[in-house]
Amino acid sequence: xxxxxxxxxxxxxxVMPAEQAVQFIQAGMTIGMSGFTRAGxxxxxxxxxxxxxxxxxxLNLTLFTGASLGNNSDGLMxxxxxxxxxxxFQVDATMRRAINQGKVLFYDQHLSELAEHLxxxxxxxxxxxxxxxxAITEDGHIVPSTSVGNSASFVAQAKxxxxxxNTAMPAELEGFHDVYxxxxxxxxxxxxxxxxxxxxxxxxxxxxxxxxxAIVLTDTLDSPSTATPPDSETQSIAQHIVRFLENExxxxxxxxxxxxxxxxxxxxxxxxxxxxxxxxxxxxxxxSEVLQDSAFHLLESGQLRFASxxxxxxxxxxxxxxxxxxxxxxxxxxxxxxxxxxxxxIVRRLGIIAINAALEFDLYGNVNSxxxxxxxxxxxxxxxxxxxxxxxxSIFVTKSLAKGGAISRVVPMVSHVDHCEHDxxxxxxxxxxxxxxxxxxxxxxxxxxxxCVHPDYQAALQDYFERACQRGGHTPHLLEEALSWHLRxxxxxxxxQQETAKA
Numbered sequence: 366x367x368x369x370x371x372x373x374x375x376x377x378x379x380v381m382p383a384e385q386a387v388q389f390i391q392a393g394m395t396i397g398m399s400g401f402t403r404a405g406x407x408x409x410x411x412x413x414x415x416x417x418x419x420x421x422x423x424l425n426l427t428l429f430t431g432a433s434l435g436n437n438s439d440g441l442m443x444x445x446x447x448x449x450x451x452x453x454f455q456v457d458a459t460m461r462r463a464i465n466q467g468k469v470l471f472y473d474q475h476l477s478e479l480a481e482h483l484x485x486x487x488x489x490x491x492x493x494x495x496x497x498x499x500a501i502t503e504d505g506h507i508v509p510s511t512s513v514g515n516s517a518s519f520v521a522q523a524k525x526x527x528x529x530x531n532t533a534m535p536a537e538l539e540g541f542h543d544v545y546x547x548x549x550x551x552x553x554x555x556x557x558x559x560x561x562x563x564x565x566x567x568x569x570x571x572x573x574x575x576x577x578x579a580i581v582l583t584d585t586l587d588s589p590s591t592a593t594p595p596d597s598e599t600q601s602i603a604q605h606i607v608r609f610l611e612n613e614x615x616x617x618x619x620x621x622x623x624x625x626x627x628x629x630x631x632x633x634x635x636x637x638x639x640x641x642x643x644x645x646x647x648x649x650x651x652x653s654e655v656l657q658d659s660a661f662h663l664l665e666s667g668q669l670r671f672a673s674x675x676x677x678x679x680x681x682x683x684x685x686x687x688x689x690x691x692x693x694x695x696x697x698x699x700x701x702x703x704x705x706x707x708x709x710x711i712v713r714r715l716g717i718i719a720i721n722a723a724l725e726f727d728l729y730g731n732v733n734s735x736x737x738x739x740x741x742x743x744x745x746x747x748x749x750x751x752x753x754x755x756x757x758x759s760i761f762v763t764k765s766l767a768k769g770g771a772i773s774r775v776v777p778m779v780s781h782v783d784h785c786e787h788d789x790x791x792x793x794x795x796x797x798x799x800x801x802x803x804x805x806x807x808x809x810x811x812x813x814x815x816x817c818v819h820p821d822y823q824a825a826l827q828d829y830f831e832r833a834c835q836r837g838g839h840t841p842h843l844l845e846e847a848l849s850w851h852l853r854x855x856x857x858x859x860x861x862q863q864e865t866a867k868a
Contacts, residue, residue, distance in 0.1 A: 383409035386579035394492040397519030401676035403435035405512030411438035415445035425449040431514020435588030454745035476748040477707035480518035494523035505574030512676030589681040595636035601795035603640025625652035629721035675706040707751040719752035728810040730786035739780030765794040765819040771859040773822040778847035806840040
């Protein structure tokens with residue numbers, strides 16, 4: 366019964382359908398919605414907003430979230446003229462198309478920064494926060510579901526709050542969360558987190574119950590993870606990383622518990638973590654944004670002692686397993702606000718080993734995580750930059766080829782830079798691993814070409830590099846050719862020089 370989940374009885378009369386609740390959301394407002402990588406997202410309000418826009422016309426909302434939403438919510442709102450602006454991250458194909466067409470203006474932002482920016486602009490608050498919950502406490506505070514994300518910051522800023530009470534989620538999720546927000550500046554004290562399993566805050570999001578204007582009942586689970594099982598290439602990437610970390614232990618730079626791991630979202634990153642299951646590392650910890658299936662496999666194997674994140678994004682079978690064994694995980698998992706899970710201060714203090722995916726990288730170590738051919742937004746930078754610049758080890762992974770071999774993921778110059786060479790330590794493809802630490806640009810290039818490039822493109826990249834070196838420079842380039850591979854693909858459908866000649 367939903368009444369048992371709303372433990373402040375005076376809020377019972379705030380329960381209403383989503384179609385009624387969206388009366389509090391008017392055109393031109395700024396909305397903060399819960400949701401981080403498809404987890405703990407609003408399920409009913411986006412649908413009701415799309416219906417409202419269909420009858421009343423474009424709503425032109427500015428929408429902030431933690432990260433991506435599930436249940437096709439981003440796409441539905443994009444095609445229904447609900448949104449004018451979107452930030453900080455998305456993964457929906459329809460939303461992506463609207464962004465690249467300029468119909469929705471997208472502010473791509475480091476995930477740790479949005480809450481800080483909102484805090485620094487007190488004159489521009491969130492008009493309405495829409496937060497998924499599994500319960501409301503006796504004090505009227507909100508117990509999140511499978512993510513915390515930016516929810517606590519949205520609630521702190523919002524003039525009004527709509528709670529989506531999701532009865533499909535177990536009420537026993539209460540207790541997994543640690544809600545802590547930094548104080549305002551100036552005069553802010555350090556965030557007192559010195560170990561992965563430490564708790565700083567509360568189990569629920571504090572809010573004055575008077576600001577809760579509506580409670581919408583839902584019973585829909587999160588969209589399941591779309592991460593695919595490891596294949597031969599992702600397994601090779603994982604093996605390269607495991608061997609590299611084993612060597613770090615052998616050289617005395619790490620021990621067998623390594624340092625806290627951060628692993629980005631997606632199939633490659635999930636496969637890399639899965640590869641650790643068969644390693645000899647033990648007593649591992651994780652301080653990450655997202656827990657995927659592989660994190661739970663490590664927990665099950667006993668190798669992972671504790672995991673801290675901001676959301677849980679797993680396949681449907683793993684979600685069911687997690688819900689059926691909550692007591693088994695209660696003392697081994699904590700979910701935090703994303704500005705804490707991604708905070709540079711904490712990342713630097715804990716000495717994170719960060720593993721994130723790249724769309725492409727160049728022979729000097731610059732990484733493009735966001736833009737296809739330098740212009741078309743894919744998803745967004747997410748939290749990769751939060752970790753890359755501050756990690757003990759910053760590792761980027763990708764397959765060496767895309768589009769059946771028509772695209773090399775290693776190019777002379779990336780078409781867009783998200784992570785410059787100064788923030789990148791290790792590059793890995795299925796071909797091999799390049800440890801770039803302490804190397805000058807010319808040394809980096811030789812290692813990248815030798816270890817990471819697919820054989821189909823190795824000779825071409827070596828030729829480019831040698832001719833660039835003849836021209837000279839600390840970081841040698843042939844500016845008239847630096848983006849020629851991308852242009853070749855745009856014009857001929859392949860980066861291969863021979864394909865161009867045939868055409």
